[in-house]
Amino acid sequence: MEKSIHKPRVVIIGAGFGGIFCAKGLVGSNSHITIIDKQNHHLFQPLIYQVATGFLGINDVALPIRSLFRGKENIDIVMSEVTGIDTKNQLVLTNNHSYEYDYLVIGTGAHYHFFGNDNWQPNVKVLKTLADAISLRQQILMAFEKAEIETDVTIRRTLLTFVVIGGGPTGVEMAGAIADVINYALKYEFRNIRRHDARIVLLEAADRVLGGMRKSLSQYTKKILEKKGVEVHCNKTVQDILPNKIITKDETIEAETILWAAGVRANNAASWLGLPAAKNGGVLVKDDLSVEGFTNIFVIGDNSCLMKKDRPLPALASVAKQQGKYMAKVLNEKLDGREYKKPFRYLDMGTMSTIGRNSAVAQFKIFIIKGWLAWMMWGVVHIFFLTGFRNRITVFLTWSWTYLTYGIGSRIILKNPKK
Amino acid sequence: MEKSIHKPRVVIIGAGFGGIFCAKGLVGSNSHITIIDKQNHHLFQPLIYQVATGFLGINDVALPIRSLFRGKENIDIVMSEVTGIDTKNQLVLTNNHSYEYDYLVIGTGAHYHFFGNDNWQPNVKVLKTLADAISLRQQILMAFEKAEIETDVTIRRTLLTFVVIGGGPTGVEMAGAIADVINYALKYEFRNIRRHDARIVLLEAADRVLGGMRKSLSQYTKKILEKKGVEVHCNKTVQDILPNKIITKDETIEAETILWAAGVRANNAASWLGLPAAKNGGVLVKDDLSVEGFTNIFVIGDNSCLMKKDRPLPALASVAKQQGKYMAKVLNEKLDGREYKKPFRYLDMGTMSTIGRNSAVAQFKIFIIKGWLAWMMWGVVHIFFLTGFRNRITVFLTWSWTYLTYGIGSRIILKNPKK
Numbered sequence: 001m002e003k004s005i006h007k008p009r010v011v012i013i014g015a016g017f018g019g020i021f022c023a024k025g026l027v028g029s030n031s032h033i034t035i036i037d038k039q040n041h042h043l044f045q046p047l048i049y050q051v052a053t054g055f056l057g058i059n060d061v062a063l064p065i066r067s068l069f070r071g072k073e074n075i076d077i078v079m080s081e082v083t084g085i086d087t088k089n090q091l092v093l094t095n096n097h098s099y100e101y102d103y104l105v106i107g108t109g110a111h112y113h114f115f116g117n118d119n120w121q122p123n124v125k126v127l128k129t130l131a132d133a134i135s136l137r138q139q140i141l142m143a144f145e146k147a148e149i150e151t152d153v154t155i156r157r158t159l160l161t162f163v164v165i166g167g168g169p170t171g172v173e174m175a176g177a178i179a180d181v182i183n184y185a186l187k188y189e190f191r192n193i194r195r196h197d198a199r200i201v202l203l204e205a206a207d208r209v210l211g212g213m214r215k216s217l218s219q220y221t222k223k224i225l226e227k228k229g230v231e232v233h234c235n236k237t238v239q240d241i242l243p244n245k246i247i248t249k250d251e252t253i254e255a256e257t258i259l260w261a262a263g264v265r266a267n268n269a270a271s272w273l274g275l276p277a278a279k280n281g282g283v284l285v286k287d288d289l290s291v292e293g294f295t296n297i298f299v300i301g302d303n304s305c306l307m308k309k310d311r312p313l314p315a316l317a318s319v320a321k322q323q324g325k326y327m328a329k330v331l332n333e334k335l336d337g338r339e340y341k342k343p344f345r346y347l348d349m350g351t352m353s354t355i356g357r358n359s360a361v362a363q364f365k366i367f368i369i370k371g372w373l374a375w376m377m378w379g380v381v382h383i384f385f386l387t388g389f390r391n392r393i394t395v396f397l398t399w400s401w402t403y404l405t406y407g408i409g410s411r412i413i414l415k416n417p418k419k
Numbered sequence: 420m421e422k423s424i425h426k427p428r429v430v431i432i433g434a435g436f437g438g439i440f441c442a443k444g445l446v447g448s449n450s451h452i453t454i455i456d457k458q459n460h461h462l463f464q465p466l467i468y469q470v471a472t473g474f475l476g477i478n479d480v481a482l483p484i485r486s487l488f489r490g491k492e493n494i495d496i497v498m499s500e501v502t503g504i505d506t507k508n509q510l511v512l513t514n515n516h517s518y519e520y521d522y523l524v525i526g527t528g529a530h531y532h533f534f535g536n537d538n539w540q541p542n543v544k545v546l547k548t549l550a551d552a553i554s555l556r557q558q559i560l561m562a563f564e565k566a567e568i569e570t571d572v573t574i575r576r577t578l579l580t581f582v583v584i585g586g587g588p589t590g591v592e593m594a595g596a597i598a599d600v601i602n603y604a605l606k607y608e609f610r611n612i613r614r615h616d617a618r619i620v621l622l623e624a625a626d627r628v629l630g631g632m633r634k635s636l637s638q639y640t641k642k643i644l645e646k647k648g649v650e651v652h653c654n655k656t657v658q659d660i661l662p663n664k665i666i667t668k669d670e671t672i673e674a675e676t677i678l679w680a681a682g683v684r685a686n687n688a689a690s691w692l693g694l695p696a697a698k699n700g701g702v703l704v705k706d707d708l709s710v711e712g713f714t715n716i717f718v719i720g721d722n723s724c725l726m727k728k729d730r731p732l733p734a735l736a737s738v739a740k741q742q743g744k745y746m747a748k749v750l751n752e753k754l755d756g757r758e759y760k761k762p763f764r765y766l767d768m769g770t771m772s773t774i775g776r777n778s779a780v781a782q783f784k785i786f787i788i789k790g791w792l793a794w795m796m797w798g799v800v801h802i803f804f805l806t807g808f809r810n811r812i813t814v815f816l817t818w819s820w821t822y823l824t825y826g827i828g829s830r831i832i833l834k835n836p837k838k
Contacts, residue, residue: 066608078568096568096569097568409809410478411459413458414550
């Protein structure tokens with residue numbers, strides 16, 4: 001095909017919130033879109049902690065990228081890993097092929113990082129991908145199974161100790177959900193282990209949990225977690241993490257399950273572009289989300305670093321989503337030969353966090369809300385924002401079922417397959 | 420606790436259809452039941468081929484054993500692997516502990532076997548456990564993804580060739596389901612691969628598929644499979660299986676996916692009892708399902724060998740289920756100090772097999788049925804027999820959705836988790 005008659009090619013790397021909403025906005029446009037992702041699915045990250053604790057199943061929170069764009073002829077999906085970008089020849093390089101672009105959108109997200117203590121990584125679980133969630137769930141469920149038949153009291157205690165590091169939304173939600181699992185599941189389904197055999201510890205280095213929210217909500221969250229049986233320790237820095245052991249200034253905790261939920265860093269797309277990493281590890285972008293020195297390369301979501309009052313915009317799903325939508329507007333204008341003049345503005349819609357069954361906190365510009373009503377609101381909002389019509393129904397049904405029965409529905413342990 | 424006052428202990432090894440229905444019949448009886456299984460779930464095996472092809476999810480076909488017996492105080496669940504049986508001291512031995520029994524029920528099922536060609540095993544997939552199903556699904560889905568970006572025509576052809584060995588119900592159902600996936604999924608969601616790039620081959624050593632059914636149903640099944648694009652080869656013996664290659668007398672087929680569905684053999688519980696393996700590899704039982712030489716040891720399901728006119732009863736879910744129910748009656752009588760005199764009689768309720776969307780065959784004592792009506796009937800029967808109320812709802816909803824949209828719902832590929 002001759003270059004002169006080809007449709008403009010847009011390559012989107014990463015099918016997270018940013019990439020998906022950008023592509024959605026370009027469906028049917030006069031362009032050829034290629035979405036490259038190393039996974040075959042878009043993940044609704046705000047709910048993966050529910051997969052890790054057995055409340056939801058895989059299909060509730062993940063959608064095949066192909067099915068999202070089923071029948072959309074101008075959108076190609078490539079499941080492959082990007083190895084680099086040749087900006088001179090406008091090529092995205094993967095293990096298998098290279099893909100030409102006229103416009104490039106990068107949204108490859110972030111990963112957990114360890115503040116210089118990468119040696120801790122093998123000793124903790126993280127919760128970023130769906131595979132992480134399944135692996136964590138497997139570990140939590142197996143801990144109960146092993147403890148049920150363990151006669152050594154010390155080993156049993158270690159099996160049933162769950163330490164969550166980081167009191168942000170993920171840490172709070174995980175600690176609350178693990179407590180729910182223990183409070184309800186143990187009660188009816190195990191004969192030998194009892195509630196008081198289990199210990200859940202939430203460690204936060206700052207002086208309160210949910211530091212991004214108002215103080216009163218942090219206090220409320222701590223109170224509810226403690227009521228559920230979670231030990232909440234603030235001002236507690238981790239000194240070292242060994243296998244099944246975590247050391248703080250005044251305590252050494254032996255725990256089968258240690259979850260690291262203490263801070264993310266952007267994936268290193270900057271190096272693909274030959275740029276230094278920005279403050280958050282990502283790529284510094286201008287307020288039209290383009291990268292300095294390139295008029296046709298844009299970075300969105302957790303991967304980008306858009307400075308607002310000397311701080312990068314937070315790594316939130318809502319930021320990525322708004323940037324993806326904005327990106328589509330910019331590109332649609334460009335494809336029509338015009339320029340979109342408005343800069344990107346993040347509209348803060350508020351933040352929410354559940355603390356397990358019946359409790360949540362939410363903070364909006366003009367009001368805050370907590371307790372059962374906030375929890376219901378959290379549920380409604382998350383069902384509304386879920387990607388995919390069918391998922392909304394299944395999540396609604398699953399949650400209703402869980403609420404009524406106190407049971408958790410996704411608890412199958414998969415051992416290694418025999419060939 | 421003194422021996423004289425303990426409740427009679429029943430140990431059930433294996434939570435398949437036999438074990439579960441036996442335990443259900445003993446809920447609330449004057450006994451202490453221990454169910455030992457190496458998995459944490461009961462699996463509805465007749466539908467795992469739908470998990471392997473993405474039509475159903477894990478939670479649709481599997482239920483945690485604990486949740487099946489939630490709140491049933493006389494039933495203990497142990498997730499552990501049995502290593503042997505000490506019949507002299509009446510102990511079941513596991514990796515961790517030993518469990519005393521007064522009555523022992525063994526139902527550990529069967530596995531695929533290779534008629535003396537165990538070297539083929541690493542080169543094929545099988546479909547027995549849930550992990551097998553997920554592994555097979557992953558392979559099938561990845562084959563499409565790899566083929567979509569593959570430019571070498573020969574490699575692409577190998578990726579998209581699926582060989583199923585064995586024309587019994589599992590083989591027929593798998594071949595039909597893979598054809599449905601290809602016929603519908605490829606059409607709307609892939610841009611580079613087309614229907615004619617794919618090849619599905621069903622190999623059967625005998626002169627017809629579904630050899631257990633009437634000839635007319637075998638012919639109909641072959642016709643429908645061929646209409647869906649499956650190559651059905653009868654009278655075709657496999658000579659060798661190498662990695663991605665299968666050799667028959669007159670053809671060598673290169674295929675990424677080779678599924679072995681040609682015959683099962685009972686798991687070797689006989690050796691636990693110091694007995695020789697019976698004709699089907701299992702334990703020869705009398706018509707009260709007890710083992711020669713023991714009055715308190717019983718074997719049920721695929722694991723048992725109950726001779727009927729010189730042939731063992733077939734390895735079917737319905738046999739296992741009826742034997743489990745019978746077992747509970749026998750034990751309930753024994754627990755009450757009586758003897759149950761009636762021998763076990765298998766009541767043949769008929770057999771069914773789907774051939775994919777819109778077609779099935781079914782054979783009952785007095786009539787046969789095929790086509791769309793048989794397919795609907797197959798669906799209704801399987802929803803009715805599914806274990807668990809909730810699963811019935813989710814499977815019904817999922818199937819309705821699949822029927823209306825031509826989409827398949829469970830297609831998430833899980834890569835290895837990062838720690």
